[in-house]
Amino acid sequence: MTAVSGPNGDALKVALLGCGTVGGAVARLITEQAEDLAARVGRRLELVGIAVRRPNRQRDLPGVDPALITTDAEALVRRGDLDLVIEVIGGIEPARSLILTALENGASVVTANKALLAEDGPTLYEAAERSGVDLYYEAAVAGAIPIVRPLLESLAGDEITTVIGIVNGTTNFILDKMTTAGSGFAETLSEAQDLGYAEADPTADVEGFDAAAKAAILSSLAFHSRVRIDDVHREGITEVTSSDISSAREMGCVVKLLAICTLTDGEQPRVSARVHPAMIPLHHPLASVGGAFNAVYVESRSAGQLMFYGPGAGGAPTASAVLGDLVTVARNRVRGAAGPGESSYAERAVAPIGEVVTRYHVSLEVTDAVGVLETVARCFAENGVSLQTVRQVPLPDDATQDAQLVLVTHAAPDAALSTTVAALRELPEVAQVISVMRVEGQ
Missing domain, CATH: 3.30.360.10 (Dihydrodipicolinate Reductase; domain 2)
Structure with missing residues (x-):
């Protein structure tokens, strides 16, 4: 990448791990928007390496020096002079090892790796805190949406x-x-x-x-x-x-x-x-x-x-979120500061799904006979689930089943509903539990 004129000070060195749809878009934006990014950050951003698995793959990277492409991601993150590392490889390994190495070597990290953060986020946070650097991941959750x-x-x-x-x-x-x-x-x-x-x-x-x-x-x-x-x-x-x-x-x-x-x-x-x-x-x-x-x-x-x-999702929207984090992290770097780290002080336990209370829509194939509705309703009541509405769905003349009941419950614990469904499957009047779906937002 050719350095651009801009604010005083040495350029911040940036390494990119991964150059697929998102990584390619990130590399292009860093190059195309170099002057604007320098003005926003207060220092120039210099792309010094792009780690890939397939170096001979055709990539649309106008303005990016092909010499920056490397297959040795480990050596790239161990350089020791990196300010910022962007990880868009995805998956657990080698992404986790590479991010930890980058953090331990003093580089701040921007990642879009939702799977890794959901599996082992605390380890990454702790490594960033030990080194006094940033870990940002806006692109990991909903693409371009700032959440x-x-x-x-x-x-x-x-x-x-x-x-x-x-x-x-x-x-x-x-x-x-x-x-x-x-x-x-x-x-x-x-x-x-x-x-x-x-x-x-x-x-x-x-x-x-x-x-x-x-x-x-x-x-x-x-x-x-x-x-x-x-x-x-x-x-x-x-x-x-x-x-x-x-x-x-x-x-x-x-x-x-x-x-x-x-x-x-x-x-x-x-x-x-x-x-x-x-x-x-x-x-x-x-x-x-x-x-x-x-x-x-x-x-x-x-x-x-x-x-x-x-x-x-998509290359450009996700790259937009990555670049937003990159600018923020780079600004922190220029100021010698770090953004907020992990906040886990509440240490709240996770409730099992059985305790979650919501409403349900249940569809049943039943025998078309007197007393079936009463039997089905009793099964719900015996398991602590009350019914809000019940209707019989009209069936075509060539239907092979006898009748279909659609029931909507009042709010009940998930465990009670699961027990009810298991009991319904044992009733001789119920040929099939066709579907069970939660009803939210009412």
């Missing part, structure tokens, strides 16, 4: 009670298309792959792993407690059917995959962190979030209700 810093800094004087997010663009695109076009899950997933919204192996998205990692990060930030991905209850969208979508529509709802982070009531509140598909009413702020967009809805004691919305 990490508002939770970490802007709302630091408030008490956050709820964070609910649509934080995976792939699943939101699929569910939105199933809702608006009446498509099935399999064909919509195929379309998402054709459009580049879903990977060839979509497991991390459609099974909720990606959203669960983000829920762990959001919970940790919002509630000042350490929450790991293993603490997050996770369900994907592979079992969502067109019938579920239709039922939601009839209830004035829409189905979304939600990351829900809340504080439980009581003298010693605990953290509840879960990811699952849910029906939410059309009047809820998250209901209108369509396509591959993300949104995060926050409730706090003083500020009230806040909504953050925007593109949650």
Whole structure:
């Protein structure tokens, strides 16, 4: 990279780990916006190395010196003269080892690695604190949407009670298309792959792993407690059917995959962190979030209700979040300061999913006979779950099943609902439990 004229002082040396879609966009922006970045930071930013796995791969990096490309990421982060390291490799290893080495060698780190932060964030925070440097990760949660810093800094004087997010663009695109076009899950997933919204192996998205990692990060930030991905209850969208979508529509709802982070009531509140598909009413702020967009809805004691919305993935949007962190961290470097580190003073425990209280939508295939509804209702009552509405779905003349009941419960503990469903499956009058879905936001 050619140094640009700008503020006095030596350039801050920047290393980039990873040069895929996001990394390439970051490298281009650092080069193209060099003068503006220097003016904002107070010092020039000099890209001194780009670590990649495949050095011969074609990359669109105008203005970037090809000599900066290296396959020796370990040697790059051990240089000892780096000011800033940007990690966009992803995954657990070698990203964790490289970040720790960079921090131990005195470099501040900007990362987009949600999986690593959700699994082992405290280790990274502790290494950054020991070295007196920064660890920033705005791009790890919702692409270009600024949500990490508002939770970490802007709302630091408030008490956050709820964070609910649509934080995976792939699943939101699929569910939105199933809702608006009446498509099935399999064909919509195929379309998402054709459009580049879903990977060839979509497991991390459609099974909720990606959203669960983000829920762990959001919970940790919002509630000042350490929450790991293993603490997050996770369900994907592979079992969502067109019938579920239709039922939601009839209830004035829409189905979304939600990351829900809340504080439980009581003298010693605990953290509840879960990811699952849910029906939410059309009047809820998250209901209108369509396509591959993300949104995060926050409730706090003083500020009230806040909504953050925007593109949650893609090279340019994610690179925008990375560059925002880079500027902040670089400014701290120039001043000889460090930003806020980990805040885990509350040390709140994580509540098991069985204690979470919410409403449910249950669809059953039952025998069309006198007394069946009474038997089903008694099963719910015996397990401490009260019913809000019950309706029988009209079936076509050629239907093979006898009848279909759709029941919506009042709020009940998840454990009570699970026990109820298990009991329903044992009833001779119930041929099949077709679906069980939570109802949120009402």
